């Protein structure tokens with residue numbers, strides 16, 4: 527990491543949801559920067575295997591903990607990265623109450639920990655706070671277009687509440703808090719059955735099964751490789767800025783084009799099968815990343831081809847049994 531390595535002086539970080547997809551990559555990067563890591567996870571949608579390669583590192587500790595119950599961490603902590611939450615639509619639709627609880631009570635407990643330890647706090651928020659956006663691309667000042675009563679409301683509103691709570695703790699309790707709004711991120715360690723478009727399309731293409739595109743596939747997403755996202759998050763943590771700041775790639779693509787690209791890269795003959803579009807599925811999504819670029823000197827640098835290639839190769843070996851794969 528080049529953008530902020532000189533200003534990186536965190537000694538010990540807590541990562542909630544650290545055994546998940548993004549959390550496990552964060553733990554890895556934190557250790558590589560010399561920061562000790564306490565990883566808290568209840569393994570609701572993540573697994574210990576995601577961080578198994580880190581457990582020999584003396585600076586790493588993994589603790590099973592449901593952060594909606596209580597959080598206790600002994601010793602000094604100077605950074606709390608709050609990532610615990612189901613994140614894929616399939617997960618949060620089957621876990622609606624857990625999603626609301628971790629976004630509300632879990633965030634409360636994480637902020638309480640940061641307050642007690644006088645630590646910098648970073649909330650993993652989401653592009654989903656913009657809902658089905660009426661402004662495109664989305665800037666941080668946009669308030670969003672969310673249906674609180676729709677099925678996605680459990681995730682979107684939990685994150686919006688978490689943002690309000692974080693803002694209140696910053697204003698009233700002196701917590702040095704920052705909000706990052708993360709856009710669609712992909713890479714190794716996503717679960718092949720997590721329901722999100724990229725792992726689903728890769729799994730289907732590798733198996734030669736029909737690739738399931740929702741609606742006519744004209745809806746868009748802007749997809750960012752995990753290493754880029756993590757570097758943006760760490761740069762923001764080190765910056766002292768309150769956010770919110772969008773972190774994501776402006777590389778917007780239709781879902782149909784994404785499905786065809788993955789199929790062609792896997793060299794599969796798999797057909798495209800059109801399936802019903804989920805309720806309230808956003809039609810477009812692309813971050814305006816001007817703030818991240820000017821504030822942090824950060825922007826995504828991994829090309830779609832490079833990122834998808836690395837991810838496909840990881841899935842190829844994982845599905846061949848060389849990595850432990852969670853199934854829920």
Ligand code: NAD
Pocket residue numbers: 542543544545546547548549566567568569570571572573591592593594608609610611612613614617628632650651652653707708709710711712
């Ligand atoms: P993930 O499901 O892989 O990871 C979430 C982790 O949180 C899992 O390990 C899960 O077991 C843990 N968890 C859930 N509830 C918990 C609880 N009550 N106590 C302790 N641990 C709990 O998801 P992800 O894609 O890695 O997303 C991580 C975070 O980043 C989420 O907060 C998500 O909203 C946010 N985010 C992710 C993306 C993305 O594209 N991946 C985009 C926007 C925001």
Ligand code: UDP
Pocket residue numbers: 614615710721722723724726727738739740741745747781803804807808
């Ligand atoms: N999608 C799809 N087929 C699938 C899974 C998802 O066409 O098997 C679509 C989904 O309807 C959405 C887009 O891909 O329009 C991105 O979905 P994902 O769950 O990856 O991310 P999110 O909707 O949370 O941005």
